[in-house]
Amino acid sequence: MAGNFIKYGGPLNWNDLPVDSHELIALCAPRPVFISAGEKGDEWVDAKGMYMAADAAGPVYTLLGKKAMAVHEFPKVETLLDGDVAYRQHASGHTDGPNWPFFLAFADKYFK
Known part of the structure; x- marks a missing residue:
């Protein structure tokens, strides 16, 4: 974090x-972005807000010929929403560890 x-x-x-x-995420387009969240958070984590921002950035990805997330409802925990902008919320707390395998597959x- 800056x-x-x-x-x-x-x-x-x-x-x-x-x-x-969502404007910050849209500025990343057309580059791929993986949004990672944990279910048990703290005041710095807003998993639903992070999902909503990723979804709201989708039209810019689509405009630039990239794939936005196909699901437009907040998903169940442990669900990967894939595209050039992707989102996954794991069941653990404020850590990115459980999402690393999914991020590596995304980046690959x-x-x-």
């Missing part, structure tokens, strides 16, 4: 951010 982003945990909050999360499609 050091400058920490200030939005206090004294600033999410409402002070100059852009929305782009690296020869």
Whole structure:
């Protein structure tokens, strides 16, 4: 996480951010993006919001000829939503470890 982003945990909050999360993800297009979340989070994790941002960025991926997520409802835990923008929420806490195998399979499609 960028050091400058920490200030939005206090004294600033999410409402002070100059852009929305889906706009940041859309700026990554057409590059692949894997969004990873844990079910048991803390104040820094919003799994549903992360999914919603990934889904909302989808039209930009589609516009640029890439594959957006095909599912537009918040999925059950442990479900991989694949595309050039992908999302997976695991059942553990604030860690990316359980999603590493899925990320590596995702990344493998782009690296020869």
